[in-house]
Amino acid sequence: AQKVTQAQTEISVVEKEDVTLDCVYETRDTTYYLFWYKQPPSGELVFLIRRNSFDEQNEISGRYSWNFQKSTSSFNFTITASQVVDSAVYFCALRDSNYQLIWGAGTKLIIKP
Amino acid sequence: KAGVTQTPRYLIKTRGQQVTLSCSPISGHRSVSWYQQTPGQGLQFLFEYFSETQRNKGNFPGRFSGRQFSNSRSEMNVSTLELGDSALYLCASSLGGEDYNTEAFFGQGTRLTVV
Numbered sequence: 001a002q003k004v005t006q007a008q009t010e011i012s013v014v015e016k017e018d019v020t021l022d023c024v025y026e027t028r029d030t031t032y033y034l035f036w037y038k039q040p041p042s043g044e045l046v047f048l049i050r051r052n053s054f055d056e057q058n059e060i061s062g063r064y065s066w067n068f069q070k071s072t073s074s075f076n077f078t079i080t081a082s083q084v085v086d087s088a089v090y091f092c093a094l095r096d097s098n099y100q101l102i103w104g105a106g107t108k109l110i111i112k113p
Numbered sequence: 114k115a116g117v118t119q120t121p122r123y124l125i126k127t128r129g130q131q132v133t134l135s136c137s138p139i140s141g142h143r144s145v146s147w148y149q150q151t152p153g154q155g156l157q158f159l160f161e162y163f164s165e166t167q168r169n170k171g172n173f174p175g176r177f178s179g180r181q182f183s184n185s186r187s188e189m190n191v192s193t194l195e196l197g198d199s200a201l202y203l204c205a206s207s208l209g210g211e212d213y214n215t216e217a218f219f220g221q222g223t224r225l226t227v228v
Contacts, residue, residue, distance in 0.1 A: 035216060043201055045219035091156065099169045100146065101205075101217065103156040 006104035023092030136204030144209025
């Protein structure tokens with residue numbers, strides 16, 4: 001069965017600190033896709049990144065970076081030099097051959113000024 | 114390009130009533146998915162429509178139904194509302210097709226409160 005685990009319910013850091021959000025997934029499929037979304041207080045889920053199961057290269061986009069490791073079934077997300085505007089709930093999700101997105105419980109990130 | 118539009122944004126209904134929520138996907142997107150988000154259960158998949166056909170369905174009772182029109186717009190309906198149906202209902206739009214790797218773009222959601 002597919003499952004996504006985000007063990008960190010809430011993380012609170014001071015602005016400019018680096019922070020890593022963990023995501024561990026389970027699936028029996030060999031082809032699958034992993035996603036990260038951000039949900040600010042307005043409620044809309046904002047797409048951040050997609051990664052397929054055949055591409056284990058890490059990705060960096062500005063202050064954001066993602067570390068995908070198939071050996072540990074993890075897809076972790078790091079924000080470097082965090083800013084108050086990064087405060088939101090972050091979700092990791094998995095999509096395999098069933099088309100639907102399976103979501104983690106989310107990590108609430110609080111960045112204090 | 115316009116984003117995903119969900120209407121209405123807020124709804125208050127009484128137990129036992131029914132409700133219809135609407136979603137207009139991004140132009141050119143043929144897949145529409147619906148999700149329920151609650152503090153207790155998190156984000157849960159309701160169903161997905163592609164080219165007017167329901168392609169996948171989550172574990173929700175039959176009171177939850179949906180449909181998709183030829184212009185890809187979608188509606189979901191909840192009949193005989195219960196207090197536990199209070200939630201944020203999110204609609205997601207994607208290109209669809211057999212390729213399931215495309216990212217989904219979400220609307221701002223409809224916040225339903227059942228009293």
